[in-house]
Amino acid sequence: MKILIIAPAWVGDMVMAQSLFIALKNTHTKCQIDVLAPVWSQGLLARMPEVSQTFVMPLTHGQFGLKARFELGKTLRDEKYDQSIVLPNSWKSALIPFFAKIPKRTGFLGECRFGLLNDIRMLDKKQLKMTVQRFVALGYKSESPLSVSYDLPALHVNENQQKAVIKKFNLALEKPVLVLCAGAEYGSSKRWPENHFAQLAKQKLEKGWQVWLIGSEKDQKITQTINELCSNECHDFAGKTNLTQAVDLLSLAHTVVTNDSGLMHIAAALDRKVIALYGSSDPHFTPPLHVKAQIISLNLACSPCFKRECPLGHRQCLTDILPHQVIALFER
Numbered sequence: 001m002k003i004l005i006i007a008p009a010w011v012g013d014m015v016m017a018q019s020l021f022i023a024l025k026n027t028h029t030k031c032q033i034d035v036l037a038p039v040w041s042q043g044l045l046a047r048m049p050e051v052s053q054t055f056v057m058p059l060t061h062g063q064f065g066l067k068a069r070f071e072l073g074k075t076l077r078d079e080k081y082d083q084s085i086v087l088p089n090s091w092k093s094a095l096i097p098f099f100a101k102i103p104k105r106t107g108f109l110g111e112c113r114f115g116l117l118n119d120i121r122m123l124d125k126k127q128l129k130m131t132v133q134r135f136v137a138l139g140y141k142s143e144s145p146l147s148v149s150y151d152l153p154a155l156h157v158n159e160n161q162q163k164a165v166i167k168k169f170n171l172a173l174e175k176p177v178l179v180l181c182a183g184a185e186y187g188s189s190k191r192w193p194e195n196h197f198a199q200l201a202k203q204k205l206e207k208g209w210q211v212w213l214i215g216s217e218k219d220q221k222i223t224q225t226i227n228e229l230c231s232n233e234c235h236d237f238a239g240k241t242n243l244t245q246a247v248d249l250l251s252l253a254h255t256v257v258t259n260d261s262g263l264m265h266i267a268a269a270l271d272r273k274v275i276a277l278y279g280s281s282d283p284h285f286t287p288p289l290h291v292k293a294q295i296i297s298l299n300l301a302c303s304p305c306f307k308r309e310c311p312l313g314h315r316q317c318l319t320d321i322l323p324h325q326v327i328a329l330f331e332r
Contacts, residue, residue: 001028002079004102006086006093007037007045009061011243011262012286014041015269016132017087018153019289021050023139026151034079036072036096043244044266047155064092073099085138086117106138131286152289153269157251165248169237175210179250179267181258182226183219183238187308189280190259192318194222198229199323200257205233212253213238214246214263257326264288275329279318280305294329296321 003024008014014037021033034053035045038061045051058072059065073096082104084097089110097105098116106119113120121142128134136150166173182197184190201211211230213223217239227234237249247266250256256267256274260281267274268288276288278297282304287295297303303317310317 001031001083002081003028003031003033004076004079004081004084004097004100005033005035006084006088006097006107007035007041007057008087009038011041011044012265013087013131013135014044015153015155015262015265016286016289017135018048018050018155018269019132019150020085020087020135020139021048022151022153023136025050027139034081036076040243043242044155044247046244047157047247048153049156066095069095070099072096073101076100076102083119086113087135087138091116108134108138129284132289152291153265154271155247155266155269157248157270161248162251165245166252168245169235169249171235171252172210173252175208176254177212177252178204178209179212179214179253179256179258179272180226180234181214181256181261181263181267182222183215183263184259184261185216185218186261187280189305189307189310189315189318190261191222192259192277192279192321193315194225195229196319196321196323197257198226200326201226201230201234203323203327205230209254210235212249214241214249215239255330260286268293275326277318277321277326279303279315279321280307280310282306294332296325296329 032052033050035051036055036057039056042054045054058068077100081102084102084105086094086107091111094113094116104119105117107117108121108123132150180197211234213234213236215223215238219238223236223238227236250267251270253272256272258264260278264276268290274288274293276295283295283297298317300317
């Protein structure tokens with residue numbers, strides 16, 4: 001059985017999709033799982049042993065590109081897939097498997113995708129409260145009872161990959177590593193203040209830890225501010241790694257303190273000790289998928305608001321989480 005997954009466009013969602021891949025392998029032991037995904041995700045998918053082959057989505061997030069979708073779908077006809085599972089809910093995301101003439105095209109109704117999908121599921125948000133549950137439910141037959149159980153994502157990193165990143169950045173691991181993931185691509189309403197991160201970093205530096213700052217190019221101003229507040233004693237990797245290298249660096253961490261972000265999900269899938277900070281988002285909807293992950297959320301009346309910027313202008317859902325509250329979780 002050959003299955004094509006139309007993957008999501010966010011890092012965290014890509015990690016959570018691995019739970020679907022595991023479910024498919026549990027149901028169809030010898031199935032081949034291929035994934036159509038953005039170019040940035042190729043290294044991440046390479047760390048998922050359930051995935052056989054990947055195809056690069058030639059269009060960026062939000063780009064329509066009807067002709068490109070038709071040409072790619074036409075090319076994929078030669079793969080002779082038995083089923084496609086479309087994880088995004090957009091209308092355009094269902095076009096490629098339709099053009100590829102895949103006989104069974106599974107997904108939630110989303111943007112009225114009648115015709116494009118022929119195995120349409122109606123989403124029961126009360127039954128499937130978490131994103132990962134919704135992904136996994138698409139791996140079962142439509143007549144099956146909705147399952148809320150799932151296997152945790154588990155990214156694979158081997159010793160050679162770790163050695164390569166250690167050599168590239170000339171790292172020493174005699175001291176325990178605290179990784180701070182201070183960015184959040186979605187918006188500032190998901191970011192713990194830089195001075196709070198810096199206070200946390202300084203306390204751990206004084207106790208003999210080393211502190212790594214990991215993020216994308218967009219996070220460089222944030223990590224630079226944190227590092228400056230720490231007298232530049234942190235290792236600032238923001239914008240200096242690709243996603244694959246960031247995965248390898250995270251695999252070397254003792255503890256990861258992070259906003260609700262893609263890197264949070266990666267750290268959890270690497271079996272790291274994760275302390276996750278939630279403000280505008282809902283820890284019940286997209287939590288770090290690890291049994292020992294620790295979550296701090298103040299549960300204010302105004303949160304979760306799911307806004308990119310705080311509509312009230314104060315971000316108290318995050319600013320009122322103090323560094324000593326995070327420090328207290330290190331020993332648990």
